[in-house]
Amino acid sequence: MPHIYYDFFAGGGMAGFGLGSGWQCLFANDIDAKKAASYRANHDGGKELLLKDVAKVTPDEIPGMADLVWASFPCQDLSLAGKGAGLAGKRSGMFKPFWQLVRDLHAAGRGPRMIAVENVYGAITSNGGRDFATLAAAFSGLGYRFGAVVVDAVHFLPQSRPRFFIIGIRGDLAIPDLCIQETPSSVWHPPALIEGQNLLSAAAKSRWVWWKLPVPACRNVALADLIEENPKGVTWHSAAETQYLLDMMTDLNRKKVEAAMQLGTRKVGTIYRRTRLDEAGHKRQRAEVRFDDVAGCLRTPSGGSSRQTIMVVEGETVRSRLLSPREAVSLMGLPETFILPERYNDAYKLAGDGVAVPVVRHLAEAIFEPVLKRNRLALVA
Structure with a gap:
């Protein structure tokens, strides 16, 4: 029983x-x-x-x-x-x-x-x-x-x-x-x-x-393994949108991207937008990236900064977009057969709250x- x-x-x-x-x-x-x-x-x-x-x-x-x-x-x-x-x-x-x-x-x-x-x-x-x-x-x-x-x-x-x-x-x-x-x-x-x-x-x-x-046992799944080339529910950013994210980065975070570019292999990073104080003490929105094959903690999409963005670097090519609904539920360990809500925010909230x-x-x-x-x-x- x-x-x-x-x-x-x-x-x-x-x-x-x-x-x-x-x-x-x-x-x-x-x-x-x-x-x-x-x-x-x-x-x-x-x-x-x-x-x-x-x-x-x-x-x-x-x-x-x-x-x-x-x-x-x-x-x-x-x-x-x-x-x-x-x-x-x-x-x-x-x-x-x-x-x-x-x-x-x-x-x-x-x-x-x-x-x-x-x-x-x-x-x-x-x-x-x-x-x-x-x-x-x-x-x-x-x-x-x-x-x-x-x-x-x-x-x-x-x-x-x-x-x-x-x-x-x-x-x-x-x-x-x-x-x-x-x-x-x-x-x-x-x-x-x-x-x-x-x-x-x-x-x-x-x-x-x-x-x-x-x-x-040691985990054998990396973030890159879950990233879709042709995702549903999101689209890849334009070159200008990706450049905007790069421009929001501090020197430290830009150097992370440059180091990934020099590897010449496919590297997947994740980005959160956070409000930080600049050198003059003014609040500014910054893009912070990590390339350790681990996503940041999924949250509910209460605002744009809570939605996780991915950045894929392959040599000189840098692309970005929001994490897809399927990727979000995969990061929670749900199977591919899991039926997703139709709206992006609903799917992301479901994952972030789970x-x-x-x-x-x-x-x-x-x-x-x-x-x-x-x-x-x-x-x-």
Whole structure:
């Protein structure tokens, strides 16, 4: 029988692609109609998806009992690029009604066996670590043994995308020894997380575990492997448009392009437009390029600067254009069969708001599935 999961803030259902065929989604929820359309297009109609504000969802609308609750709640107020509202913000504050649903399920005897909450790295440090402590207290208060990791999608995909995951196991379930370790790991537990854990309450610390994840094999996919020569949804820039980007670069970034030209081979870089202070202290928009075979972190297309541009250099030839929708979802680990929204911004937002597919699979193999296997007899009983 498949493992059962709920997918909150589901978006296009990327968590389900990561969990794989051994899992069945019994309930999904999102408030965005466009994302819901993509979910349904890519999940056999998505009858399990409820399009509704999570704050208005009731336990009666959620069937059965979940082996896993997955929740990628809104990150805007926790992001380093946000305004610092944290869990008190309008968007990231959606964690609170979500967690109330979890509490209600527990009260009804349907507490999920495992809960995984995903967000940006800034969730660890926002509000001086108080938001992280709030998340920890939520897990601890319901009796979960829990811990957190930071996993960068760059281990699996050519995209720099560090994300924070806090994972809890219901208190009556055993955790296999292979899933935990005595001390933090330099790969998965950065100094900010270790410091945040040190500041937790005694009650939360008593339920804390250091999750043990295997280090994945070296990634064998580079950014250039995903770049399309004839993309759909975008067009190559004119020579004047490419020159405009070059003119927006500082000397340091222009030298990166010149170095790529001297190689004489095909090099693919990515560009973000950022506002920087010039020598006179005036704000200017700059084009910053990287040629390390890794894309910058995909974001939502709230403005032109958030849309990632690629630059392809082959000898003296330099071309540029926006990242295509297909390239964006490929950078999230979605298959070529994934059905894209028709509008560029909708597709880019779907990718930028999503969770990297192979990261979910890694967590499933290292934690979720071993825990369920260890407790199989108890769960059947």
